[in-house]
Amino acid sequence: MAISILPPAPAPPSSHHGTSDNGSPDSDGDVDMADSGPPTKRAKLSHKAIVTPGETVTDDPQWMRGHGTHQTPHSSTITATVAGTLLRTNKLLSISPLRARYTPEIGDLVVGRITSVQPKRWKVDLSAPLLAHLPLSAIHLPGGIQRKRTSTDELQMRTFFSEGDLLAAEVxxxxxxxxxxxxxxxxxxxxxRNGVFLAVAGTGGGGGVARARRQVWTLETAHGGGEVDVVLGVNGYIGIRPTIFQLVRISHATSPSELTPATKITPSRIEAIKPPYAIASASKLEAEPW
Known part of the structure; x- marks a missing residue:
């Protein structure tokens, strides 16, 4: 059976297997998803077109609807509900959105902002559909003390993180x-602290930063400003802060006014390393002692 994908772009003629491994023609009428080799269940990205909301994807009854699509009752027509690229996994049709919120995965390094302080935990904004949780038992106590958290620690939660603070964490x-x-x-x-916060937009449920083995980079700044650490959050939030050696110097300061120009991170110092696709600096991090 011939398969036709309706606009925005006409589908190429369906290619059937002329002969199977045993020399007989392919009789199931399936679509050849790969040029060679056995079929795979991994989703393949269609490079043919970008669909828009309300657009008809196909009216063939052999296809099943997936994420980003809609099918009315008693009808075989599948329409798109989001703008994105068509994904085909065997007989399943889904749409990868052009722009979506971050989808957390275990092991991701993220940069977030504290939104509220609750009993024994903080709520953190990661640009995800839901706020993340940071339990009191999942942080380092001052001095690196390893002990059970007490009610005294709970009363001092705002001394660790308060509303509006930015932090780097792992899912x-x-x-x-x-x-x-x-x-x-x-x-x-x-x-x-003592840095600059940036945000980039992502596509298809990502935050605009690719997952990699290394998410923290040390780069040279402009105007002889020295080195800075760039924390690339997978959720699209980026924190630029002094290196660990400069943090030792900052830790001896007793007030923000005691920070020297060599230890302060300013927009002019990061101009040469800021990615061109980054949104302008949303807010500066705290210029306080570490």
Missing amino acids: QAIFQDGAASLHTRSLKYGKL
Whole structure:
């Protein structure tokens, strides 16, 4: 049976297997998803067209609807509900949106903002559909003390993180509703200070930053400003802060006014390293002692 994909672009003629492995023609009428080799169940990205909301994808009854599509009752017509690129996984049709919120995954390094302080946990904005949770038991206590959290620690939660603070963390778990649970049990995680915050937009459920083995980079700044650490959050939030060696110098300052120009991160110092697709600096991080 011939398959036709309706506008925005006409589908190429369906290619059937002329002969199967045993020399008999392919009789199931399936679409050849690959040029050679056995068929795979991995979703293949269609490079033919971008569909828009309300547009008819196909009216062939052999296709099943997936994410980003809609099918009315007693009808075989599948229409798009989001703007994006068509994905075909065997007989399943889905649409990868051009722009979507971040979808958390375990192990992701993210940069978030504290939105509220609740009993024994903080709520963190990750640009995801739901706010993430940062339990009190998942942070480092001052001095790196390893002990059970007490009611005294709960009363001092705002001394660790308060509303509006930016932090780097790792996704530790995903709840059934899709919310993420974070932790900062590492020296590379924690509150971000004396730096600049940037945000980039992503596509297809990503935050605009590709997942990689390394998410923290040390780069040279312009005008002889020295080195800075660039924390690339997978959720699209980016924090630019001093290197660990400069943080030691900052830790001896008793007030923001005591920070020297060499330890302050200013927009002019990061102009040469700011990605061209980044949104203008949304807000500066705290210029306070570490």
